[in-house]
Amino acid sequence: xxxxxxxxxxxxxxxxxxxxxxxxxxxxxxxxxxxxxxxxxxxxxxxxxxxx
Amino acid sequence: xxxxxxxxxxxxxxxxxxxxxxxxxxxxxxxxxxxxxxxxxxxxxxxxxxxxxxxxxxxxxxxxxxxxxxxxxxxxxxxxxxxxxxxxxxxxxxxxxxxxxxxxxxxxxxxxxxxxxxxxxxxxxxxxxxxxxxxxxxxxxxxxxxxxxxxxxxxxxxxxxxxxxxxxxxxxxxxxxxxxxxxxxxxxxxxxxxxxxxxxxxxxxxxxxxxxxxxxxxxxxxxxxxxxxxxxxxxxxxxxxxxxxxxxxxxxxxxxxxxxxxxxxxxxxxxxxxxxxxxxxxxxxxxxxxxxxxxxxxxxxxxxxxxxxxxxxxxxxxxxxxxxxxxxxxxxxxxxxxxxxxxxxxxxxxxxxxxxxxxxxxxxxxxxxxxxxxxxxxxxxxxxxxxxxxxxxxxxxxxxxxxxxxxxxxxxxxxxxxxxxxxxxxxxxxxxxxxxxxxxxxxxxxxxxxxxxxxxxxxxxxxxxxxxxxxxxxxxxxxxxxxxxxxxxxxxxxxxxxxxxxxxxxxxxxxxxxxxxxxxxxxxxxxxxxxxxxxxxxxxxxxxxxxxxxxxxxxxxxxxxxxxxxxxxxxxxxxxxxxxxxxxxxxxxxxxxxxxxxxxxxxxxxxxxxxxxxxxxxxxxxxxxxxxxxxxxxxxxxxxxxxxxxxxxxxxxxxxxxxxxxxxxxxxxxxxxxxxxxxxxxxxxxxxxxxxxxxxxxxxxxxxxxxxxxxxxxxxxxxxxxxxxxxxxxxxxxxxxxxxxxxxxxxxxxxxxxxxxxxxxxxxxxxxxxxxxxxxxxxxxxxxxxxxxxxxxxxxxxxxxxxxxxx
Numbered sequence: 001x002x003x004x005x006x007x008x009x010x011x012x013x014x015x016x017x018x019x020x021x022x023x024x025x026x027x028x029x030x031x032x033x034x035x036x037x038x039x040x041x042x043x044x045x046x047x048x049x050x051x052x
Numbered sequence: 053x054x055x056x057x058x059x060x061x062x063x064x065x066x067x068x069x070x071x072x073x074x075x076x077x078x079x080x081x082x083x084x085x086x087x088x089x090x091x092x093x094x095x096x097x098x099x100x101x102x103x104x105x106x107x108x109x110x111x112x113x114x115x116x117x118x119x120x121x122x123x124x125x126x127x128x129x130x131x132x133x134x135x136x137x138x139x140x141x142x143x144x145x146x147x148x149x150x151x152x153x154x155x156x157x158x159x160x161x162x163x164x165x166x167x168x169x170x171x172x173x174x175x176x177x178x179x180x181x182x183x184x185x186x187x188x189x190x191x192x193x194x195x196x197x198x199x200x201x202x203x204x205x206x207x208x209x210x211x212x213x214x215x216x217x218x219x220x221x222x223x224x225x226x227x228x229x230x231x232x233x234x235x236x237x238x239x240x241x242x243x244x245x246x247x248x249x250x251x252x253x254x255x256x257x258x259x260x261x262x263x264x265x266x267x268x269x270x271x272x273x274x275x276x277x278x279x280x281x282x283x284x285x286x287x288x289x290x291x292x293x294x295x296x297x298x299x300x301x302x303x304x305x306x307x308x309x310x311x312x313x314x315x316x317x318x319x320x321x322x323x324x325x326x327x328x329x330x331x332x333x334x335x336x337x338x339x340x341x342x343x344x345x346x347x348x349x350x351x352x353x354x355x356x357x358x359x360x361x362x363x364x365x366x367x368x369x370x371x372x373x374x375x376x377x378x379x380x381x382x383x384x385x386x387x388x389x390x391x392x393x394x395x396x397x398x399x400x401x402x403x404x405x406x407x408x409x410x411x412x413x414x415x416x417x418x419x420x421x422x423x424x425x426x427x428x429x430x431x432x433x434x435x436x437x438x439x440x441x442x443x444x445x446x447x448x449x450x451x452x453x454x455x456x457x458x459x460x461x462x463x464x465x466x467x468x469x470x471x472x473x474x475x476x477x478x479x480x481x482x483x484x485x486x487x488x489x490x491x492x493x494x495x496x497x498x499x500x501x502x503x504x505x506x507x508x509x510x511x512x513x514x515x516x517x518x519x520x521x522x523x524x525x526x527x528x529x530x531x532x533x534x535x536x537x538x539x540x541x542x543x544x545x546x547x548x549x550x551x552x553x554x555x556x557x558x559x560x561x562x563x564x565x566x567x568x569x570x571x572x573x574x575x576x577x578x579x580x581x582x583x584x585x586x587x588x589x590x591x592x593x594x595x596x597x598x599x600x601x602x603x604x605x606x607x608x609x610x611x612x613x614x615x616x617x618x619x620x621x622x623x624x625x626x627x628x629x630x631x632x633x634x635x636x637x638x639x640x641x642x643x644x645x646x647x648x649x650x651x652x653x654x655x656x657x658x659x660x661x662x663x664x665x666x667x668x669x670x671x672x673x674x675x676x677x678x679x680x681x682x683x684x685x686x687x688x689x690x691x692x693x694x695x696x697x698x699x700x701x702x703x704x705x706x707x708x709x710x711x712x713x714x715x716x717x718x719x720x721x722x723x724x725x726x727x728x729x730x731x732x733x734x735x736x737x738x739x740x741x742x743x744x745x746x747x748x749x750x751x752x753x754x755x756x757x758x759x760x761x762x763x764x765x766x767x768x769x770x771x772x773x774x775x776x777x778x779x780x781x782x783x784x785x786x787x788x789x790x791x792x793x794x795x796x797x798x799x800x801x802x803x804x805x806x807x808x809x810x811x812x813x814x815x816x817x818x819x820x821x822x823x824x825x826x827x828x829x830x831x832x833x834x835x836x837x838x839x840x841x842x843x844x845x846x847x848x849x850x851x852x853x854x855x856x857x858x859x
Binding site for chain 1: 181243262
């Protein structure tokens with residue numbers, strides 16, 4: 001039965017990872033502007049020049 | 053299509069902004085432009101290989117009609133101002149945020165995010181389109197803040213930099229904690245549920261240790277919910293008690309505490325599972341409710357005062373030298389220069405030059421007042437024409453208009469309405485405590501264990517979660533429905549205030565009169581089609597409000613190309629069309645001779661614009677204000693239930709017309725100064741009235757702040773509007789009485805949902821007083837009651853909105 005305990009620990013770790021990802025996403029402002037990125041994605045060839 | 057374009061000579065479209073070009077004079081290569089401003093922008097973009105701008109949207113630019121004077125941004129060299137504007141700065145890099153009101157299409161986003169192509173000093177620029185903000189990082193050594201601003205201006209996006217920006221920057225820090233809390237509570241809720249499954253399904257694991265292990269994991273998971281997610285409720289309950297108020301958070305905190313302590317007891321002493329799943333679920337739902345009620349409008353600002361549109365610098369003259377100083381350093385007795393299109397920052401005396409002051413900002417009227425030397429000019433007016441010199445007689449914050457903000461206005465919480473929830477929660481808490489104690493006393497004689505069980509069970513089951521959620525969801529939906537109808541409220545508390553209103557105060561100009569769609573009437577000598585086209589060709593070039601109205605009035609008329617077009621701010625415009633000199637403007641400008649042209653002048657009653665072709669004065673356009681669409685309907689539906697008042701800053705010319713619209717019992721006041729309006733509202737309030745003020749200009753600002761509900765009406769909601777509780781789009785003015793009715797309905801819905809949640813509580817209490825609360829029962833009842841109340845509140849709000857025609 002103790003294998004369940006181990007598995008639960010793992011599942012919690014995975015879930016914690018997602019929670020951390022969510023918190024990070026909020027913190028880095030990904031939910032602040034839900035509109036501009038939809039425009040920005042259309043400028044693909046500009047993006048390339050921007051990277052270098 | 054193309055042939056059609058060719059036949060009409062004038063139909064050359066400006067490559068930059070899409071306006072019709074007056075002639076073929078301004079061009080670069082094969083591209084034509086309507087003005088040299090547009091051409092300059094095109095040339096800058098062309099030089100930098102950024103003409104892709106024009107392929108994303110056709111003619112995406114904005115007309116560049118106000119050339120910016122060279123030293124306009126001189127104040128940006130001042131270290132003090134720089135440090136106030138920058139978000140962040142270290143030795144090398146600086147970051148700054150600007151608002152660019154001109155941003156309007158995807159081409160703008162594209163161009164602005166490529167700002168680094170124009171200047172190597174700019175390292176990155178990012179745009180938030182909805183907020184019309186741009187975030188720029190730049191290298192201090194390579195480019196100065198002033199150069200960045202000038203760069204933006206040169207490509208047609210002049211940043212909005214005003215006094216308010218530099219005064220406080222704290223509002224930019226958005227509160228994200230609600231999202232963190234919801235994330236954590238949701239995570240914990242889901243995981244505890246998962247670990248409680250064996251319990252829900254009554255599986256009896258043979259392994260007792262495993263059962264214990266699940267419980268301990270649950271306790272560990274619930275800790276952040278207790279200490280972080282629920283902290284807001286405890287703090288608010290505590291603050292309430294300190295002010296001797298029992299608010300809704302008090303019984304909530306009580307329930308949460310009982311729930312948690314009981315769970316710990318069950319887990320560690322009784323080795324049974326406890327109620328941690330209910331605990332986390334409760335918090336998750338409560339926080340969702342909180343999020344739902346906090347709908348904010350990105351582009352709207354309800355807190356603006358004069359600071360948000362006063363300039364941040366003025367040109368001061370000292371010993372014959374001009375120097376740009378920050379507005380905050382302006383002192384009484386200073387001599388300043390105000391140029392064309394600049395605002396007068398403080399009450400002053402005109403020292404030299406002729407002032408053509410446009411107070412439309414302040415009063416909402418398009419009239420221009422002419423001031424001569426020695427006269428007093430008030431802060432907030434915009435000067436048009438040649439530069440004038442002023443001597444400041446009052447400090448910025450003490451000026452006639454700005455001192456309106458020095459009063460202490462009642463804050464939202466202080467407006468005397470104990471919110472429905474708090475009143476109800478007081479009685480609720482008392483009765484819960486009584487029931488809990490009674491059941492404790494009853495059981496204490498029989499079995500002390502059951503007594504404690506019963507006591508805590510009552511507190512847990514009576515935790516008013518459904519109760520607490522009905523308000524945010526009902527009012528939150530109401531707020532959204534209002535938003536869909538272009539009636540934007542500052543927050544949900546305004547709805548309760550709206551429902552309590554019993555007196556309406558209207559401002560006249562700009563509020564019940566319409567500035568956009570005035571009645572234009574031509575009188576005087578008849579204009580032939582040909583003459584009309586001459587006039588139209590001239591007015592088309594001007595952005596003056598009166599010209600725009602005349603232009604709209606003659607929308608059908610064709611126009612010709614204009615030569616030597618000149619604008620005389622505050623006076624009029626002239627130009628050569630088909631070799632004929634056309635002058636359009638004030639009586640003095642065209643040279644009206646009172647006696648000779650008598651028939652063509654008429655009675656002086658409304659704004660008049662005279663037309664002169666060659667040497668003959670043809671006649672004039674009279675532009676009179678028009679009442680808003682549906683005004684009489686709004687008034688007649690309001691007059692049955694409410695007291696109505698009208699406060700106008702104007703003279704009583706329109707008394708007769710207005711008394712035809714307003715009922716006999718209502719009072720109309722004219723010639724009211726901003727402080728008269730404020731005092732009038734105060735007087736009404738001290739008479740026990742709950743006042744709704746609806747106005748538009750800065751002259752209503754004091755009254756809007758003082759009233760119980762201040763509504764600012766605006767033709768374009770993203771334009772400036774003074775501090776208020778709600779912003780109403782002019783087009784929705786006719787629905788005003790429906791809005792008030794709907795606010796009342798929402799409060800009724802809340803009361804009904806209180807009753808529903810009370811029934812749930814009663815059902816739970818029957819079980820709880822017997823001390824037989826099983827974790828599963830709690831885990832089902834609490835979310836069930838909350839969700840059903842939320843569904844009821846949302847559905848019924850939307851249903852009534854539909855019946856009232858709001859969605």
